[in-house]
Amino acid sequence: MGSSTTGAVRGGSDAAPVKPLGEIIFAAVILSIGIVGFVAGAGIQTPDSASDIGPRALPYIVSGLLVIVGAGLIVQLLRGKTGEADEGEDIDPDVRTDWLTVAKMAGTVVVHIFLIIPLGWPVAAAVLFFGAAWALGAKPLWRAAAVGVVMALVLQFAFGGLLGVSLPAGVLEGVPFLNG
Amino acid sequence: MDNFYALLEGFSVAMQPIYLLYALGGVLVGTAVGVLPGIGPAMTVALLMPITYSLEPTAAIIVFAGIYYGGMYGGSTTSILLNTPGESASIVTALEGNRMAKAGRGAAALATAAIGSFIAGTIATVLLSFVAPYVAAFAVQIGPVEYVALMVVAFLTVGALLGASVLRGLASLGLGLFLAFMGVDLMTGQQRYTFGSPFLADGIDVVLVAVGLFALGEALYVASRLRHGPVKVIPVTGGWTSWMKKEDWKRSWKPWLRGTFIGFPIGTMPAGGADVATFLSYAAEKKLAKGTHKKQFGRGAIEGVAGPESANNAAAAGVLVPLLTLGIPTTATAAMMLVAFQRYNIQPGPLLFEVEGALVWALIASLYVGNLMLLVLNLPLVGIWVKILQIPRPYLYAGILVFAALGAFSVNFTPVDVFVLLVIGVLGFVMRRYGYPIAPLVVGMILGPIFESQLRRSLAISQGDPLALVSTPIAAGIYISLVVIFVLSFWMKKRQRLMESATLDDESPRGKEVSA
Numbered sequence: 001m002g003s004s005t006t007g008a009v010r011g012g013s014d015a016a017p018v019k020p021l022g023e024i025i026f027a028a029v030i031l032s033i034g035i036v037g038f039v040a041g042a043g044i045q046t047p048d049s050a051s052d053i054g055p056r057a058l059p060y061i062v063s064g065l066l067v068i069v070g071a072g073l074i075v076q077l078l079r080g081k082t083g084e085a086d087e088g089e090d091i092d093p094d095v096r097t098d099w100l101t102v103a104k105m106a107g108t109v110v111v112h113i114f115l116i117i118p119l120g121w122p123v124a125a126a127v128l129f130f131g132a133a134w135a136l137g138a139k140p141l142w143r144a145a146a147v148g149v150v151m152a153l154v155l156q157f158a159f160g161g162l163l164g165v166s167l168p169a170g171v172l173e174g175v176p177f178l179n180g
Numbered sequence: 181m182d183n184f185y186a187l188l189e190g191f192s193v194a195m196q197p198i199y200l201l202y203a204l205g206g207v208l209v210g211t212a213v214g215v216l217p218g219i220g221p222a223m224t225v226a227l228l229m230p231i232t233y234s235l236e237p238t239a240a241i242i243v244f245a246g247i248y249y250g251g252m253y254g255g256s257t258t259s260i261l262l263n264t265p266g267e268s269a270s271i272v273t274a275l276e277g278n279r280m281a282k283a284g285r286g287a288a289a290l291a292t293a294a295i296g297s298f299i300a301g302t303i304a305t306v307l308l309s310f311v312a313p314y315v316a317a318f319a320v321q322i323g324p325v326e327y328v329a330l331m332v333v334a335f336l337t338v339g340a341l342l343g344a345s346v347l348r349g350l351a352s353l354g355l356g357l358f359l360a361f362m363g364v365d366l367m368t369g370q371q372r373y374t375f376g377s378p379f380l381a382d383g384i385d386v387v388l389v390a391v392g393l394f395a396l397g398e399a400l401y402v403a404s405r406l407r408h409g410p411v412k413v414i415p416v417t418g419g420w421t422s423w424m425k426k427e428d429w430k431r432s433w434k435p436w437l438r439g440t441f442i443g444f445p446i447g448t449m450p451a452g453g454a455d456v457a458t459f460l461s462y463a464a465e466k467k468l469a470k471g472t473h474k475k476q477f478g479r480g481a482i483e484g485v486a487g488p489e490s491a492n493n494a495a496a497a498g499v500l501v502p503l504l505t506l507g508i509p510t511t512a513t514a515a516m517m518l519v520a521f522q523r524y525n526i527q528p529g530p531l532l533f534e535v536e537g538a539l540v541w542a543l544i545a546s547l548y549v550g551n552l553m554l555l556v557l558n559l560p561l562v563g564i565w566v567k568i569l570q571i572p573r574p575y576l577y578a579g580i581l582v583f584a585a586l587g588a589f590s591v592n593f594t595p596v597d598v599f600v601l602l603v604i605g606v607l608g609f610v611m612r613r614y615g616y617p618i619a620p621l622v623v624g625m626i627l628g629p630i631f632e633s634q635l636r637r638s639l640a641i642s643q644g645d646p647l648a649l650v651s652t653p654i655a656a657g658i659y660i661s662l663v664v665i666f667v668l669s670f671w672m673k674k675r676q677r678l679m680e681s682a683t684l685d686d687e688s689p690r691g692k693e694v695s696a
Contacts, residue, residue, distance in 0.1 A: 023614045030351050037358060037373070045370045053639050055365035055372060058632050062361070066354040072347050083615025084344050090217050090573055092407040101403045102609065105581070109396075109602045112585055116595045121586075128585055129578045136403055138574035147575060148582075155586060163234045165590050 020082045024074055031070025037063030104135035120170010121160070125152035183313045190541025194242065194549055199542070202239045206246020207550045211557055213247075214254020215565045216576060217262060221251030222622070223394035225516040227583050229387050229523065230590035237524040238539055242546045244520050248513065249301060249547060252496050253554045256293040256489050257565050260286060261414050276462075276477070276484030281414040283480050290416065291423035292432045292482055293489040294558040300440040300490035301551040304497035307444050309544050312533070316505040319530035324638040325649055327506075329658035331631045334508050337665060339620035348616045355607075356624025359384055366629065367636060384600060385591050386519055386625055392601045393618050394512075395584035397608015399577045404613070406573060413569050416562065423559075431473065432486040435465050439490030446491075447498020449510075449665075456672070457498075461491035463675070497547070504528050504540060507630065512619035515626045 037059055046054040108131030115124035129148030130141075138144040156172075159165040169175065193199060213224040224247050232240040260277035280289040339353035340346045362373045363383025374380040424432070442464065443457040465487040466477050477484055502508045507529035509515035521528050526536055533540055558565075588601035611618060635649075642648030650656050 026610055026614055027351075030355070033355070033358060040373055040375065044365075044372050046368070053636055053644065055368050055370050058357075058635065059361050059372060062354050062357045065350065066358065069347050069351045069354060073351065076347065083348060085615055086401065086612040090402050090407050091405050093405075095405050097404045097613065098406070099404070101406070102400050105400055105403050106602060106606065109581070109585065109598070109605075113595045113598045113602070116589065116598070121589065125582050125585065129582050132399075132578035132581045133574040136406060136574035136577055137408065138572065138578070144574065144578070148578070151579065151582060155582070159586070159590075165230065165234065166593055167586075167589070168593075 020077055023082060024077050027070050027073035027077060029070075030066055030073065034063045034066030034068075034070055037066060101135050105132050108132050108135065116168065116170075118170070120172055121167040122152040122156040122172055123170055125155060183310065186313075186537060186541045187309050187545060189538065190543070190545035191548075193238065193538065193542040194545035199239065199242055199546065200549065202235075202242045203246050203546050203550050204553055206243040207250040207553050207557060208246075209243075210247035210250020211254040211554065211565065212250075212568055214251035215257050215568050216254075216571070217258055217569070219398075219580070220255070220394070220513070221248060222390070222512040222516050222619075223398065224251050225513060225520060226387065226390040226394050227580075227587055229391075229516075229520060230587045232520070233523070233590065237526065238542055240520070240524060241526075241539060241543050244517060245543050245546050246550045246553075248517060249493075249496065249550050250554060250557075251513070252301075252493050253294065253297055253558050254565065256297065256492075257290060257558070257562065258569065260289045260293065260485070261416070261566065262412075262569060276481050277489075278414075279478070279480035280482065280485065281416075281480075285480060285482075286414050286416045287423040288425070288428050288482060289480075289485050290562055291559065292428060292486045294555060294562075295424070296432065296436040296439065296486045296490040297493040297558075298551055298555040299436045300443060300492075300494040301497060301554075302548065303437075303440045304444045304447075304494040305544065305547045305551065308497050308500055308547075311448070312501050312505050312544075315501055316530050316533045319505050322530075322654060323652075324634040324641070325652050326654045326658065327634040328631070328638055328649060329655040330506060330508055331627055331634070333658060333662050333665070334502075334510055334627065335620075335624065335631075336662065337669075338510060338623045345615060348614075349620050352611065352616050352618065353620035353624040356621035356626075357628045359389060359621075360625045360628025361632075366633065379596065384604075385597070386622075387591055388588055388597055388600050389604055389625055390516055390519065390622055391584050391587045392604030393608035393611075393621065395580050395587075396601055396605025397612060397618070399580045399584070400605055400609040401612040402573075402577055404609070406577075413566060416566065428482055431482050435461070435483045435487035436490045438464060438468075439487040439492075440494040442487075443491030443494030444498040447495030448501040449498075456669075457491040457495035458488040459672070461487040504532055505530060507532075509623060509626065512622050515619075515623045518626055 041056055041059045041063060044056045044059065046056055108128055111131065112124045112128040115127055126145075126148040129151055130145050133144035133148065134141060156167055156169065160167040160169065194203065209228065210221070210224060213219050213227075214221060225244060228243075228247060232243055235243065256277070260281050262278075277286075277289040277293065280286060335353055339349040358373070362380055364370070364381060365372050371381055439457075439461040442461045446457040446460065462484055465481075465483040466474070469477060469481065469483055473481060473483065496513075499509075499511055499514045502510055503514045503517060505528075507518065507527060509518045518528060526532070526539065584601065584605075585598055588598045589595065591597050608618060610616075611621075638649060639646070650659060
């Protein structure tokens, strides 16, 4: 998705000439979740003994809501009424969405997930910190790595060692104070 | 007078050294994280939930109360010194406070915000102590039909009224309810929306959803459009005792009190939370100002900081009334507080004051204590918070990611949960990107199961007659007030838009972060 750079558009009534493809796709996703809700809702078993409206009624209502709202949003978007992107302190309203950075960060999280069990939480956390800081343009890189290692060890010590949260120490298993 | 003695009992618990330490820890963390840009109080509570798993309930609740109030104070420092609000509630403060800071009066703005927050917080906590037991006593008498009505109001106000777009709010609410249905139906034991997966049969943990949306979603979103270059913080000079001049006191005390009495009642209503309160207070101060003071509005009027900032804190206390007595959260932060309670098998609602009296009163007492601590933390120690503001952004957001992953992993200690976190984080990113509010999703997910059981109970009693849902006088009254709220909110939105375009036409903090 993402031919749309609607970030700086306010209120949205000043229609962008380009159709906001990404937004339309998301609205379509909402609509299809509603449809899935109907289809899967039909499969919900209702015991005969149920004295009330049963476990299906509310899921149907919410699915209906999602279908209506999704369709409504698509109509709005086709008419050029786009959403107002969220704003915040660290958000630069004038830049295009940097998909590469987002992908790098999401990728780092995936790597983190696969490292937790084999290498232990501290190593995985240090990798996560370093990867995210690198994606966001931290310089110099050795400092980001150092901060990541220290932070991971401190968290492992504080939560695993002191508060008794069961974080697997992995390769650091056996080091005093770090056992989760 | 019973309540008064109960409150004293609460103090005797909250004043124990160990609980004072927990309260201090809570307000410290709350302020620190509140100061950090991009992190609202809701995200703070969500991130810290796993940390408190090993604490006993009283300690944990006191920590959360500290975080709740601390986050409110911290936000004002950010908005005054950075010109970019962290919570939606402090947008108007950002406007005036930031102009003051640019004109070299940042210290006065910080001081009037901190003192105003303290006064408002204290008065509002007193009001909370005396109002809440009566509301609870009333709430005991209402049945499932009235509950359904109250929750419909909460859904629609949080979902449809607070954001810029009604449809997007409803979509967010619908997604939250959909997630809430996943798993086993509590009343019949049937699986719903599990798609045959044993993993989904347990439902998706609300902590994963909250941390994913608030923390990971926010980090990804900021990453996509990060403001590069050095962080510009406006310096504050001079010792804190000289911050408020006589003139400043004179101009501040009335707005403090007005803000308090605007903020608290609005906070208690399920219709807006702090956002509406700050805006109303700002509008009132602007209207009441005379002569040269009036001309300062938009260029740094101290009344425009004192009033809204007090209203913000008073509303935060007001929000606790429906949360504690009815179990209905009206803001995202309150929703996260509700989850924190539920983790300890404490169910906020009419019976809370009876069943968990000691705990509730300890919580309320710790709010008084925390408020005092916050005043001390925020006046002389403001220099520390300014340092926090300057953390390099790559480290800040990388750190948020690590905490989010830690929180997700500690839910069940399986890496799969971190993967769910990532999926929900991407959803949060897309929602922010396209202007969908986050709060309705979280509120919908948390209130969804309670709403469903009350609705089904109502209809079981009436043998399926839907008219029963509107046929009691209280329920009918609630629905009528919903209509009134709708009309009023559209009128107010129009006014707010007019005002924003009038005052913000040059260099504008256009913030509208509904998720905070």
